[in-house]
Amino acid sequence: MAFNLEVAGGVVKSGRLAYFASEDKPTLARKALAAVWGTPLDGRSGEAAAAALAEDLRPMSSPQASAKMRLHLQRVLTRRALEIAAKRVGAAT
Amino acid sequence: MKAPRFSYVRAQSVEHVLELLEAHGEEARILAGGQSLMPTLNMRLSQPKLLIDINRLGALGGISLEGGAVRIGALARHAEVAMSPVVAEHLPLIAEAMPHLAHVAVRNRGTFGGSIALADPAAEMPACALALGATFVLESTKGRREIPSARYFKGLYETSAGPTSCWWRRASPPRGLVTCRCSWSLRAGTAILPSPAWPSISRSRAAW
Numbered sequence: 660m661a662f663n664l665e666v667a668g669g670v671v672k673s674g675r676l677a678y679f680a681s682e683d684k685p686t687l688a689r690k691a692l693a694a695v696w697g698t699p700l701d702g703r704s705g706e707a708a709a710a711a712l713a714e715d716l717r718p719m720s721s722p723q724a725s726a727k728m729r730l731h732l733q734r735v736l737t738r739r740a741l742e743i744a745a746k747r748v749g750a751a752t
Numbered sequence: 753m754k755a756p757r758f759s760y761v762r763a764q765s766v767e768h769v770l771e772l773l774e775a776h777g778e779e780a781r782i783l784a785g786g787q788s789l790m791p792t793l794n795m796r797l798s799q800p801k802l803l804i805d806i807n808r809l810g811a812l813g814g815i816s817l818e819g820g821a822v823r824i825g826a827l828a829r830h831a832e833v834a835m836s837p838v839v840a841e842h843l844p845l846i847a848e849a850m851p852h853l854a855h856v857a858v859r860n861r862g863t864f865g866g867s868i869a870l871a872d873p874a875a876e877m878p879a880c881a882l883a884l885g886a887t888f889v890l891e892s893t894k895g896r897r898e899i900p901s902a903r904y905f906k907g908l909y910e911t912s913a914g915p916t917s918c919w920w921r922r923a924s925p926p927r928g929l930v931t932c933r934c935s936w937s938l939r940a941g942t943a944i945l946p947s948p949a950w951p952s953i954s955r956s957r958a959a960w
Binding site: 663678 | 845849871873874875876878879880881882883884885902905906907908910
């Protein structure tokens with residue numbers, strides 16, 4: 660995935676959460692973004708976005724990875740990315 | 753395996769490319785970095801009659817700041833993008849993602865435009881462009897079009913670059929695999945972004 664977030668005063672103001680290697684094209688996760696939009700970017704953001712992700716993604720299955728596994732991995736990456744993002748924002752302010 | 757026989761033309765100008773594409777239609781493919789196209793030729797997944805080599809077209813390369821936007825030329829190599837100070841400053845997401853893209857040899861030859869044109873659903877740069885809200889500028893004999901990234905990617909190796917362009921017919925992509933057909937057409941480049949000048953906003957980016 661590739662995230663681009665704008666954060667002001669510690670709060671998510673806007674951004675785009677793009678996922679790849681699970682759908683048939685790079686895909687924006689609007690529900691996952693909505694789950695963190697307007698909320699403080701902190702240790703809970705990742706779980707909130709990851710929980711909403713099933714509404715955004717319908718991963719393809721392949722011999723290499725099932726749809727279930729791909730969704731799981733995207734959720735893991737989402738949590739990790741938002742943890743890093745929260746740390747960076749914390750470090751920048 | 754080896755590639756089937758094909759003719760080869762080294763394009764002299766962008767206009768030359770457009771003329772060739774118009775003349776040869778589906779039977780022509782653009783050769784940019786060749787990092788996806790050449791393997792598909794060797795596997796005979798793609799069997800074009802003509803390769804149009806755009807590697808000498810300097811106008812298609814380069815990375816610059818233009819009017820508050822970052823312009824990445826279609827022919828800019830991934831390695832150039834990775835090392836660009838402009839990209840590092842204004843598009844840190846792309847700079848951060850680049851080391852994940854394939855490996856050094858591929859990044860030395862592969863082009864940013866080729867990756868966008870191919871639209872591999874597992875590729876890094878299309879997702880980064882989408883996350884950054886890039887705009888793609890495409891050119892055909894009918895003129896120039898700008899397509900926002902959110903409307904550009906349509907499906908497996910499929911983009912909206914095609915249907916309205918005279919050189920594109922979606923009728924029969926060989927085995928569903930489309931090659932770097934529109935790499936030429938990202939002439940004015942990608943990633944047109946608002947100037948990242950929000951001093952009061954701390955921004956955060958992450959890429960895998």
